[in-house]
Amino acid sequence: MSGVVNSLVNDLINPLVGLIIGTNNLDSLTFTVADATFKYGSFIAVLINFVIILAVVYFGFKALRLEKLDLEEEEED
Numbered sequence: 001m002s003g004v005v006n007s008l009v010n011d012l013i014n015p016l017v018g019l020i021i022g023t024n025n026l027d028s029l030t031f032t033v034a035d036a037t038f039k040y041g042s043f044i045a046v047l048i049n050f051v052i053i054l055a056v057v058y059f060g061f062k063a064l065r066l067e068k069l070d071l072e073e074e075e076e077d
Helices: 002-021 040-063 067-076
Strands: 031-033 036-038
Touching: 002 040
Parallel strands: none
Antiparallel strands: 031 036
8 A cells, every 4th residue: 555655756746746746856956054954855755645545544444444343342341
């Protein structure tokens, strides 16, 4: 699943965001302070990956109605 999400982010979302920002790849977004280089574009790409995976798990959980299993178990106690 992570391969699909990585491909989605790298091949579709990054170029779309790049069109808005004016660069072709989020990974190229950096800034430098003294000798330190901060790759904030790479962090944004990883954050997008995380949010997509989180959304898939959340909506999968809701679609399978697994939250009701937890409520039924609490009522039995």
